[in-house]
Amino acid sequence: MYNAFVIYDTEDPLVSDWVLSHLRVELEEHGGERVRPLCLEERDWVPGIPIIDNLSRSVRLSKKTIFVLTEGFTGSSLFKMAAFLVHQLLVEEGRDVMVLLLLQPVLLRSRILGLRRCLCHHSVLEWPTNPAAQGWFWQQLRSAVRIERQASHSKLHRKYFSSR
Template identity: 30%
Template sequence: MLTLRTLNLRNNDLGKVLAKGGYKRYGTIKLQNVDLSKNGIHSLLFIVFEGHSYLETLNLSDNVLSDFSPDVSFMVRLKVLDLSKNKIKYFSQLSTMQNISRIAKQTHLKIDLSHNILECSCPSLVFLRWMFDNQELFYNKDSYKCKSDNGTIIVLSRLQNTVSVLQKSCASYTVLTIGISVLVVAVILILVGGLLYRYRWRLRYAYYMTRSKYKSDKLVNTEMTYAYNAFISYSEEEKDFVINECIPNLEEHEHLRLCIHQRDFIPGEEISQNITNGIHNSNKTICIITRSFLDSYYCMFEFNMARMESIYSREGHNILFLVFYEQILPRELPLIMLELVQHQSYIEYPDDLQGNVVFWNKIKEAIE
């Protein structure tokens, strides 16, 4: 094998063998002419011609190759590459085309692709453009034919015109593909965004409950003991009402335990985490409803976290109780808050002596 110059393996049915391996050991050999025609070859390993640095003629005609993509970088002396009478559509590997162009500059390589029905499509455009740029490499190039996507057979005698038309068609196809892709991505993002928005409070509640290492098997029951009788949710403008009236009437007179954010939140902990923990550790959540409350991000956060606590940790039992500290029209309320009002889970602050007695008794009943 080391001194062999010509190897004729024509008509030996080596297709299956060459699809799995080569016909020689690794290392450089001095073969100059190799004939592998009429062997039913349908594919070739990338390394099948490794070490063929002396090869001048390679005959792969009369096979069933649909592509030609082995490593030809070793074939620095190659002069003839016969790929006629195959089923080659195009060369799929850019590296193969680049290596052939490089070798051709040194050896004036000629390629025979006659009696192959090439493919005129967007995937083959790079190959056809390469053929046009290297027309001197091909035998009888004017007789080559290609098949378009609609099944039309085109004679490549006017290769430049064929490439030009295909480029315009593929450009439109690319724009259409990009447009459809962008539209699909946009629809998916809108759907995902819509779902995230719809379930935003559920997701946030689950996140903060997970962070506080709340275990789902701790289900609520009537015997559960809470750290606080009520979590008081209020805006900064109602601080005096909470300090001067809520604490004296409920904590000092009724001996109830209230969770007041200015007093009971853990320093250094995130506000959102403090809120979620405070609500979870309280039997009820009392919201002091004012216009300032409705405009406050954290007040509405507390309201919605209490809703999620009712649904997902208290077996659907409502823990929210609304105290309207000022007159607010129904149209000014969020829909979910208006629903609670319609179910009478609220009380109005009377601001008179007799009404105050009833008011604080109602609050006590709600949170005990």
């Protein structure tokens, strides 16, 4: 139903503004290779439904989940729940749907981020400090959202976690 679900710190007005005014506009409205529709909390979540249900629905109905990472967001329960749901898809269905967008330099010493950069470098993107590199960034993000990646699991993993 959605090309990507974008999860970010909706409590931070600067981040919300960047996502709604730049990321959304760039992916849904600009360029020849548009990425639409995007699933956004403010626009697409059903009011009155528990957060976990909206979150689960957004992850399930999206081809990819883009995590816009900032220092304040990486410690939040929403980030942790979304990461759990995305990793659950990886384990249960073998689909790698995570795209990490580092809007701020966060988790630089994280082993998980380091491992993800080594194994899935295409899905870890950093917002460039040089404005001239922004066009390249948007192209990389479009590519990360479009490309379907199946996780390669060992035979033991497939036998233990799935019926494949």
